[in-house]
Amino acid sequence: MSENSLLDVQIVPATAGDYDGVMSISGGIYNGADYLPCRYHEWLRDPQRRMFVAKSEGKVVGFDSYLLVDGGVTAVVQGLRVAPWMRGRGIAGVIQQFCFDALHYEHPEVSKVRLTRGEDPPAAMMSKYRLMHSKAIISVVIPNDQLEATIKLLKQRVESEDGTCPVHSMSPEEVLSWFENSTSDELFPKGILVQDWLPLSTHRSNLQLLQQRGVLWCYSNTSKPHTHKSLHASQKPTSLSLPHNSTPTSPFIPGGFLSLSTPPISVPLGDGMHRYDIDLFGTDPVAAKSHILHQVTEALRVLPTGGSVICFLSAEETLRAELTRFCQGIAPFFVVREQLVLEMDI
Ligand SMILES: CC(C)(COP(=O)(O)OP(=O)(O)OC[C@H]1O[C@@H](n2cnc3c(N)ncnc32)[C@H](O)[C@@H]1OP(=O)(O)O)[C@@H](O)C(=O)NCCC(=O)NCCS
Known part of the structure; x- marks a missing residue:
């Protein structure tokens, strides 16, 4: 040109x-x-x-x-x-x-521009932006005729390996209380929360934005020993149980684990294919696996009949090997290996 x-x-x-x-x-x-x-x-x-x-x-x-x-x-x-x-x-x-x-x-x-990118952005770009954080991306595709078998496989792995970690869905009030009171740096490196590739600070105003997107917030207290007993749907707590050594104003204690997702969306690949992003925050591998099982199960409940799912998991790099093993036997769907958060002052 x-x-x-x-x-x-x-x-x-x-x-x-x-x-x-x-x-x-x-x-x-x-x-x-x-x-x-x-x-x-x-x-x-x-x-x-x-x-x-x-x-x-x-x-x-x-x-x-x-x-x-x-x-x-x-x-x-x-x-x-x-x-x-x-x-x-x-x-x-x-x-x-x-x-x-x-x-x-x-x-x-x-005063600031922020974005997410996959690995290896152009050098010209890296000279302008600073790298805030990088997470591992693991992506798999679950065809419609394998949905049930895949859930079964993940459930067996969660229950047979290191024990399960109860996963609690958070109400909007609990999320709000956390946004107002927590010191969240441990879960959100540099105070950045990425949901579905959208990088946000933990500023309270972003909460409304996340609520509009219909985000499912799930939490685990990983300070308690993991149990080998599975949490059945009928036993599922309807609200977040706070750890015994915390106050309502600081629901997150060191070692807590959080996951976020929004309902699967239809993508151009065709054949009823949907995309489902699960963002994992924390470093406990047992909690990470329990959260993936919980989030995938939730996704399948709202997936249109005949739909298939491409799952994009974003997790701390230290969890890559363990989560890759956890997903073994499910077809990989490769797009990128990493999720970088970049920022630039303007
Ligand atoms: C990535 C893409 C937009 C680059 O478009 P392009 O016009 O070929 O870009 P060029 O190679 O001519 O680069 C020109 C400028 O864009 C910037 N650029 C290139 N790739 C970029 C990227 N992924 N993100 C941001 N900026 C990018 C370059 O740094 C350069 O900036 P400068 O002129 O200020 O120095 C294009 O390849 C594309 O549409 N890819 C598919 C979609 C995609 O991957 N989008 C990016 C992630 S959302």
């Missing part, structure tokens, strides 16, 4: 009418597990988000967006993509710069 043709690219706010154009440049992204087709219209309705398309000769050739988070002082940049036939010509740089200029103009109070 010549300099002139790069100048021919216009960047404008994205509309509902650009949906097909954005999809036409998105083929094969994340090996068919792209979240944007399902999220595009929901994102457009979000007053905290701005979306842009790059157009050449009237056709969409690029997309990017930002979302205001952390009480309005940080912007998370999400969804960047350039048409395959236009890549390697600097368009990603142009659309990102446009996004930053719009951000600066509309929200001069924003």
